[in-house]
Amino acid sequence: MRSRAHISSHPIHPMLVSLPIGLWIGAFVFSLIGYLTDRSLLNAAGFYTLIAGCVGAALAAVPGVIDLFTVVPDRSSARSRGYIHGSVNIVALFLFLYAAARQGSPFDAPDQTVLIVEFLGICCIGYSGWLGGTLAYRNQIGVEHLYANAGKLKERTVDGFERPVCNQSELADGQAMLVHIGGERIAVARCSEGIFAFSDRCTHKGGPLSDGAIVGCAVQCPWHGSQFDIRNGRVIAGPAEDHLKTYAIEITAGEVYIRRQPSIPDRKAA
Ligand code: FES
Numbered sequence: 001m002r003s004r005a006h007i008s009s010h011p012i013h014p015m016l017v018s019l020p021i022g023l024w025i026g027a028f029v030f031s032l033i034g035y036l037t038d039r040s041l042l043n044a045a046g047f048y049t050l051i052a053g054c055v056g057a058a059l060a061a062v063p064g065v066i067d068l069f070t071v072v073p074d075r076s077s078a079r080s081r082g083y084i085h086g087s088v089n090i091v092a093l094f095l096f097l098y099a100a101a102r103q104g105s106p107f108d109a110p111d112q113t114v115l116i117v118e119f120l121g122i123c124c125i126g127y128s129g130w131l132g133g134t135l136a137y138r139n140q141i142g143v144e145h146l147y148a149n150a151g152k153l154k155e156r157t158v159d160g161f162e163r164p165v166c167n168q169s170e171l172a173d174g175q176a177m178l179v180h181i182g183g184e185r186i187a188v189a190r191c192s193e194g195i196f197a198f199s200d201r202c203t204h205k206g207g208p209l210s211d212g213a214i215v216g217c218a219v220q221c222p223w224h225g226s227q228f229d230i231r232n233g234r235v236i237a238g239p240a241e242d243h244l245k246t247y248a249i250e251i252t253a254g255e256v257y258i259r260r261q262p263s264i265p266d267r268k269a270a
Contacts, residue, residue, distance in 0.1 A: 001211045002153065003142040004070045005063030011142035012063040017132070019056025021125055023049045024096055028118040031103075031110040044106035050096055050118070057093050061086070071141055073185065076206025078139040078223075085131040092124035140222050145211055147175045153210060156180070164255035168195060176219070178210035179258070185210075186247060186258060189230055191217035196230045197249050197258045203235075203242035 003011035027050035034042030068082045099117040103110045110118075135141045146152060154177040158165050165179045165188055176189035178200055185200035187210035196217070200210050207223035218236055220227045226240035233244035248259040 001071050001141060001208055002144040003063070003067050005066040006142075009144055011067070013060060013067060014136065014142070016056065016060035016063065017129075020053045020060060020092075021129065023053030023056055024092075024118070024125060025122060027053055027096070028115070028122055031118060032115055035110055035112075035115060038109070040107070040109070043103075043109045046110060047100065047103055047106040047108075050100050050103075054093060054096055054100070057089065057096075061089065064089075067141060072135075072139070073201060073206050073208050075201065076208075078135055078141060078206070081131055081135055081139070082141075085128050085135065088124050088128040088131070092121045092128065095121035095124065138223065139207075140211070145222070147172070151175050153178060155210075161258060161260040164252075164257050166256050167254050168251055168256050169254065171195060174214045176210045176212075176214055178208070181258065182260070187219070187230075188249075188256065188258070189214050189219065191230060193217055193231060195249055195251070195256055197247035198228070198230050198233055199245040199247075202226055202228075202240060203244060204238075204240035209244075 002009070003013070005012045027046045030042045030046030030049060034046055064086065068086065072079045072082050095117050099114045099121070102117070103114050151172055154170065156165060156177065157180040161182060165181065166177055171177060171188065171190040173190055173192060176187050179186045179188055186197055187200040188195060188197045191214060198209065200208055202209055202221040202223065204221065204224055204226050207221040209219050209221055212222045213220045217229060217231050218227050219230050221240070224239050226238055227236035228234065228244040229236055233246040235241065235243055250257040250259060
């Protein structure tokens with residue numbers, strides 16, 4: 001899903017994470033060589049790059065937190081992964097802050113403890129980077145998908161179920177819209193048989209279906225490929241096993257309304 005913290009559609013978080021990764025690894029290398037060769041210049045370089053890495057980490061965290069809480073669907077495997085990713089980064093930040101405090105100043109030499117703590121910090125950012133890669137390349141957080149004719153995913157927050165979510169002319173065939181309404185994420189999509197509403201939350205691991213592909217009257221989850229019939233929520237293809245919650249639609253004077261109660265309750269695939 002498209003990043004909220006972006007510059008001209010380019011997510012900011014991936015741009016900034018290179019700062020702590022590069023600076024902290026550089027700090028460890030400077031400190032290690034400084035320790036082995038007893039060169040004060042390298043000790044100072046290690047200290048300054050360590051501090052700069054901490055500043056970079058704090059900067060990178062801001063867009064990361066924005067995307068975690070506004071883009072990553074709640075109650076999904078990606079949200080859990082994002083929490084672990086952020087927590088491990090915080091641990092890394094504290095490890096490097098501790099290393100800086102232990103070294104004391106750029107004029108002091110790092111001891112073995114500083115080197116060990118910095119190495120542990122690098123292990124943390126390595127693991128965190130692996131999780132971040134999964135978030136970007138499998139969960140597609142920050143990826144902006146386009147529909148045919150370069151249509152973009154529409155997203156809207158509606159005050160209540162008594163309000164229209166859109167005008168029927170806003171959705172082209174094969175296009176979806178994500179609606180935040182009554183604390184729920186509901187996808188509204190048009191196929192050749194009309195406009196349908198269904199839970200945005202894939203029943204497998206919570207993937208955002210509004211970000212998936214609408215082919216015919218089926219939606220394919222962008223995370224692991226499960227397919228659902230958007231007319232009735234039935235599973236066409238797994239790994240999802242549970243059918244999708246669907247909602248009734250009412251169209252009055254061209255305005256599209258979602259009925260509050262799901263038209264079909266949660267159920268297992270036959
Ligand atoms: S989250 Fe796995 S297929 Fe949708």
